[in-house]
Amino acid sequence: MNKTDVLIIGAGPTGLFCAHQLGIIGLSCEIVDNLDKAGGQCIELYPDKPIYDIPAVPECTGEELTNNLLKQIKPFNIKFHLNERVEELKKNKNRWHVKTSAGIEFDVAAIVIAGGVGSFEPRKFPVKECEKFEGNSLFYSIKDKSIFKDKTISIFGGGDSALDWAIELSNNSKVNLIHRRDGFSGVEASVQKVKELNEQGKLNLYTKFQMDSVLGDKNIEKVKIKHEKGEIKEIKSDYVLGFFGLIMQLGPILDWGLNIDKKTVQVNTENFETNINGIFAIGDICSYPGKLKLILSGFHEGALAARGCFKYAKPDEKLRFEFTTTSKAAQERLGIKK
Numbered sequence: 001m002n003k004t005d006v007l008i009i010g011a012g013p014t015g016l017f018c019a020h021q022l023g024i025i026g027l028s029c030e031i032v033d034n035l036d037k038a039g040g041q042c043i044e045l046y047p048d049k050p051i052y053d054i055p056a057v058p059e060c061t062g063e064e065l066t067n068n069l070l071k072q073i074k075p076f077n078i079k080f081h082l083n084e085r086v087e088e089l090k091k092n093k094n095r096w097h098v099k100t101s102a103g104i105e106f107d108v109a110a111i112v113i114a115g116g117v118g119s120f121e122p123r124k125f126p127v128k129e130c131e132k133f134e135g136n137s138l139f140y141s142i143k144d145k146s147i148f149k150d151k152t153i154s155i156f157g158g159g160d161s162a163l164d165w166a167i168e169l170s171n172n173s174k175v176n177l178i179h180r181r182d183g184f185s186g187v188e189a190s191v192q193k194v195k196e197l198n199e200q201g202k203l204n205l206y207t208k209f210q211m212d213s214v215l216g217d218k219n220i221e222k223v224k225i226k227h228e229k230g231e232i233k234e235i236k237s238d239y240v241l242g243f244f245g246l247i248m249q250l251g252p253i254l255d256w257g258l259n260i261d262k263k264t265v266q267v268n269t270e271n272f273e274t275n276i277n278g279i280f281a282i283g284d285i286c287s288y289p290g291k292l293k294l295i296l297s298g299f300h301e302g303a304l305a306a307r308g309c310f311k312y313a314k315p316d317e318k319l320r321f322e323f324t325t326t327s328k329a330a331q332e333r334l335g336i337k338k
Contacts, residue, residue: 006267015282
């Protein structure tokens with residue numbers, strides 16, 4: 001049994017900053033996330049895309065933002081439980097008993113749901129035989145691009161991820177980009193770049209095609225793609241990448257008795273507590289009048305939710321607000337020596 005003050009569900013930027021704020025005020029926490037790495041949508045959807053609306057940071061990528069947030073919480077030695085989903089939630093006197101999909105159990109005073117708009121699962125190919133190649137020669141995200149060097153890759157999709165990776169991998173690989181429509185949903189600059197590379201013979205672009213079948217024994221050898229008019233092409237391919245976006249699943253959260261409206265959890269704006277005492281919701285998953293789905297809004301929500309957790313974690317103590325520039329306690333927790 002893991003006993004801690006607060007359990008944060010979601011390791012995106014909002015959850016990570018909330019962990020920092022909890023540490024600053026002397027509360028311990030652990031973080032559970034359905035993905036295999038911290039960073040949430042920033043890492044899964046646009047790790048290399050520039051973000052322009054973080055205060056005092058003119059430009060950064062999703063990966064840079066995540067790395068800086070992880071560096072910021074390093075003094076607190078926070079334990080992460082990745083590839084996990086919270087399945088069970090029970091009230092035990094004044095605390096919560098929580099159990100994950102892998103059977104890990106927690107005893108906590110408060111819970112902060114910071115899970116974006118739910119747990120993320122990649123939208124997959126409908127072709128059944130794709131399943132046996134998953135994680136081997138068929139992927140829905142890229143962790144190590146070096147494996148594709150000097151190989152032939154077939155990329156399916158028409159959004160930013162598909163376009164960005166087609167451009168990136170065309171430097172060292174033979175790339176086929178297949179999309180079911182003529183139009184793309186990615187940024188126009190990337191669309192134009194892909195068309196230029198196609199004209200220059202640096203990648204092969206197939207529009208109005210979809211996957212028909214995938215051929216191979218242990219690894220993929222070829223893919224068959226089918227045009228909307230029925231034409232079928234057979235393409236040699238060492239790897240297949242599918243970028244069709246993520247399916248947002250609320251999952252077991254639906255059964256917790258929370259006020260849910262249009263897949264978001266309603267909260268107050270004093271401390272972002274839900275209708276259930278001791279459960280808070282921050283980031284894209286929470287809703288309230290005037291809500292803005294921005295990372296900077298999530299930071300604000302996380303700071304207030306952390307302070308809302310204090311009364312549950314330390315009911316006999318009074319939280320006194322202090323700036324980190326003058327708070328000796330906060331500086332000690334951050335490992336700052338003066």
